[in-house]
Amino acid sequence: MNPDHEKRLLRERMRAKRATHPQDEAGQVALCDNLFRLLHTLPYQSIGCVWPLAGEADLRPVCHALHQIGRRVLLPETTPRARPLVFREWTPDVRMVSGLFGTSHPEGAVVVPDILLVPLLAFDRRGARLGYGGGYYDRTLSDLKCPSIGFAFAWQEVDVVPTGPYDWPLDRIVTDRDILTFPAR
Numbered sequence: 001m002n003p004d005h006e007k008r009l010l011r012e013r014m015r016a017k018r019a020t021h022p023q024d025e026a027g028q029v030a031l032c033d034n035l036f037r038l039l040h041t042l043p044y045q046s047i048g049c050v051w052p053l054a055g056e057a058d059l060r061p062v063c064h065a066l067h068q069i070g071r072r073v074l075l076p077e078t079t080p081r082a083r084p085l086v087f088r089e090w091t092p093d094v095r096m097v098s099g100l101f102g103t104s105h106p107e108g109a110v111v112v113p114d115i116l117l118v119p120l121l122a123f124d125r126r127g128a129r130l131g132y133g134g135g136y137y138d139r140t141l142s143d144l145k146c147p148s149i150g151f152a153f154a155w156q157e158v159d160v161v162p163t164g165p166y167d168w169p170l171d172r173i174v175t176d177r178d179i180l181t182f183p184a185r
């Protein structure tokens, strides 16, 4: 089977699995806590965060906490397909505008991130991830070549995520239970 087809099947499986995992407030708090603690120890100043879509982990508490300790919080503007994401500066009082695929982004200035937090539908213990299928984060990581931290709930782990030639492995994955670190590849 080709990886694009396998990925489509896994996306369907993960959507069905998501329906069996209702909003987990404790998991949500633990995930944000783990992410913030890790980022606090890392030297990166401009951090590419993520504004939540329905059913995803909500990193807004991390955005606020990073802003409070003086880091620059950036959020992606979803570009037309086949283009890397553009990151714009977020502050608690910035105006958010609607973008493609139901996403929102701030009106702030365009800034290049030092590190990216990466959303995912599924991940495995090797650091492979599955996203919504736009290829946005793969394109953006291959463009920026900056460090990356995937984030997810522990229930999103699967044995093996199918990978193709463009998939960009993550450096770390943070969940509500674990912080996984992968060797440099």
Ligand SMILES: Nc1nc2c(c(=O)[nH]1)N(C=O)[C@@H](CNc1ccc(C(=O)N[C@@H](CCC(=O)O)C(=O)O)cc1)CN2
Pocket: 015, 050, 051, 052, 053, 056, 076, 077, 078, 085, 101, 102, 103, 119, 120, 131, 132, 133, 134, 135, 136, 137
């Ligand atoms: N919160 C968040 N922001 C993000 C992403 C993401 O995964 N999560 N992206 C990551 O690349 C980019 C946006 N890319 C996207 C590409 C496709 C779809 C999409 O096809 N959505 C389906 C619904 C999927 C579902 O609910 O399971 C749709 O609109 O029909 C959404 C976002 C940038 N911003």
Ligand SMILES: Nc1ncnc2c1ncn2[C@@H]1O[C@H](COP(=O)(O)OP(=O)(O)OP(=O)(O)O)[C@@H](O)[C@H]1O
Pocket: 004, 007, 119, 129, 130, 131, 132, 133, 134, 135, 136, 137, 138, 139, 142, 164, 166, 167
């Ligand atoms: N750097 C790249 N250059 C050209 N095509 C790419 C690149 N990265 C990904 N693609 C293409 O984009 C499409 C979607 O990729 P994939 O299924 O891996 O998306 P995804 O990682 O699940 O989505 P996302 O990164 O948006 O969350 C694939 O057809 C893939 O070949």
